[in-house]
Amino acid sequence: MDEREGQIDLGAQELAHAPLVATRVIPVEPPSLRDNTALAERLARAVSRDLGLTQVHVPLSVAGGLSDLGFGANDRFQVAVSKGTDTGRIVSVAPPGDRAAGYGLAVDVGSTTLVLALVDLERPCVIDRFSLTNPQMAHGADILTRAHFAERPGGLETLTRELREAINRGLAVICERQALEPGQLVAGAVAGNTAMTHFLLGLSLRTLIREPYIPVVNRPEGLTAGRLGLNLAPEAPVLVMPNKGAYLGGDLMAGVVVSGMARSDGLGLLVDVGTNAEVVLGQRDWLVGAAGAAGPALEGGVVRMGMIAGPGAIDRVRIDRETKTIKYRTIEDRPPKGICGSGLIDLFAEMFLSGLLDFQGKLTIPPGHPRRLETDDGPAFIVVTGAETENGEPILLSEIEVDLLTRSKAGMYTIISTVVQSVGLTVDQIDRFFVAGTFGQYIDPRMAVAVGMVPDLPLDRFVSLGNSSLQGAILTLISSDARSEVSEIWQKMTYLEMNVNQDLMNRFSAARFLPHTNRNRFPSVGTTIA
């Protein structure tokens, strides 16, 4: 799906346009002594007729505003209706105005960043976007720290409130820019991992973080903005992408929808690299999902010089095969401060490909080499000398950190190969390899292959989905096909429990070499990368 602002091409995905909430201007008969039908039932009757519904519900909060609407003076109203198969629920009603469109809000609830998109449900298109930091970061960068914070008295309430307030702040910014009132938004859709979804809903993570790792809710339903404390129209339905388990979250479900893999005959594999590696394998008829620890080191959050992708972060690294000369690029061309996730994978791969690391992840350059430094943590490679960095300190990558990276990539490869093997297939049968998430978007697949993190597939099989969590939420706002698909995906998907058995450990051990113990699995590695 096109990630840019503007028109959304549903046709390319073969998804019909049918927004979650339909906005219509409809005629309503003025009250009279002859017909004393109440205002709410009068409105419901008009909507039933207009939309061909058998039953239309008027929620109390909508009914509360009816007597101020001038039913005698007006005979047409703009009504937003949340439609079921043959029933409807009125979300809002107003005298017909200039902007007769319906608006919706899609939110990617990331553990680090919240991304909001204002969607015109009727055209349909994305009108505006806004990102802000998840305020929960103040209570811990990782989910587990927040989950423990949530168990203090008032902790969960704080995390939930801060999250909802942040979304409302972002909504206010967008509305200000677009000269809208938040209450004019009549539909919402949210996608996030299982923990973030629980925080948003105000649900305890107690059972989620302890064996046997059980969410409170898999498929949150029947939610409204009012109930979630979001400043859209109070009766606006809010879809929350379902999760399949503690580590298979709504963000991944969104990715499956955006990838289209569940509508395809070809075999697709979707990977989301975050704190965990989440993997879905399948096609039209079946889906298998699994998750396991894999991500942190890869995301740049664990190595000492790792940093998020901001100004001064090294995001690209190339090392000359002969001279071992290092070329790097930083974001906004600032003096380097650290290395972000994609830069780290580049570095890791290039060091191996240029022979600076052996297949066990050990430095090949001897003590005393100008690029080698002995530190308290053992030998390290000098990626950038202090002369070039912002603060005068060199940027290093230690052997210990290489080992962390190796374990992470081995974890990822092990999960992928385990899932593929569980259904009796081999990795080369994967037709499309989808990489979900903002981090994944910047990884060069050639580099990921070089270190043996992902299978050695032809490059044209790799597809980066970008922020598929947000895109999936947007799709559910505007397409009933997408909404049905979420439900089908959820039902179709088998959760593969990653039992830590000897077989898995063997696979993991074999993957702890660069690129792998079995070089035959990575025939392309060693070929020149420009």
Place this chain on the structure above:
Amino acid sequence: MDEREGQIDLGAQELAHAPLVATRVIPVEPPSLRDNTALAERLARAVSRDLGLTQVHVPLSVAGGLSDLGFGANDRFQVAVSKGTDTGRIVSVAPPGDRAAGYGLAVDVGSTTLVLALVDLERPCVIDRFSLTNPQMAHGADILTRAHFAERPGGLETLTRELREAINRGLAVICERQALEPGQLVAGAVAGNTAMTHFLLGLSLRTLIREPYIPVVNRPEGLTAGRLGLNLAPEAPVLVMPNKGAYLGGDLMAGVVVSGMARSDGLGLLVDVGTNAEVVLGQRDWLVGAAGAAGPALEGGVVRMGMIAGPGAIDRVRIDRETKTIKYRTIEDRPPKGICGSGLIDLFAEMFLSGLLDFQGKLTIPPGHPRRLETDDGPAFIVVTGAETENGEPILLSEIEVDLLTRSKAGMYTIISTVVQSVGLTVDQIDRFFVAGTFGQYIDPRMAVAVGMVPDLPLDRFVSLGNSSLQGAILTLISSDARSEVSEIWQKMTYLEMNVNQDLMNRFSAARFLPHTNRNRFPSVGTTIA
């Protein structure tokens, strides 16, 4: 229906027992690594199986409590489920306890008095009852004054809040007495007139009190205790008896259910004498409803010596036909302070029957008679001399007040005869004449006939329903037949608009004599009443 505390005999009414919310102890599989289904879906699955439902919804507020319930340790839970045809909604869940029953609250929301009944939904029976004054009385005894108060800034919010708080206070008293927590109540049902229903729901009366007198809502649906600010379990469904118009309220619908007239082949007429006279005529196949001004003077709220039925109120009057000696009874045998509604109708009738009033409502005793007093408002009858009253002042009934009473009874008779005539029938075809409401309960039908307030039917056709508003609410709590019937009654009932035309005025004028211009319509009047 039996009004006393205790068992409710649904069989006598041919209504099946099926409570609004079913309470069951059901087995729930403990979570495991093998089955990571979320707590909410796990519970929903267990309930679906146990109750044979295709879909069970777990509201967010119920889900929020699940992780504290000890799903690992317990494998049985007490679940309250609000059931639709083949779907359900979980109202509450708890570890199985001693009192495994489900409780509900029925409320008669009267404009003067609120009456609450605690109902055991399973047995079914009424466990306790409590009445309290409607706190809105402080803002005006009549609805119109309150409706105007509601239009001040914050006025409606105040009236709504006070009403809800009063119900919660009553609920707290009952729960204290019965050693229950309000949150253990899993279902609610409310009946009141249209205005009181609007106040309870927080809906404006603006369109209700102005031509063409349109309610905001006829059939409030999908309400929960949490939404209404009532302290039952937040997800407890609360049924609100529908209204058919501004003056045909939910209290009357409740009366129709309790009377059973909509299940009968015989012709029934239901009358509720309150601020207005509300009338429903019909039988199994059809119902006609109408309302009009008739009540205030009859209720004792308009005459100077009128009072509510409390200690010291004259509630019974007999006058010797020969000696004109007056015998009266007071509530609790206290010295008389005033006259309540039923006493007033007794007095009115007895004065006519003993010849103290002529057929035009004029005093027949001449000036100077010891029972006659000339006041600033004209001649008055001395009902009780000052020597006998509590405060030493005589209790009087003036000719002007007799005229008010006459207008009121004429209004009532006119509405009844108009409704009967509208369907081409005559009053003597009425098989059962139901009198709804607490006030009606104490009226002696012979007296009401004597003054021509109600048709001259054989006494055994009169049936007093007592507080049928409360009884109807109780029935909907415990019987799905009753719930269906409310819906059928609402759909079946035709609202007869009382156009003030010449024909109606003629009928009203003819009824402004005692008992009526046409004495043939009241053949029994004049016979001795003991």
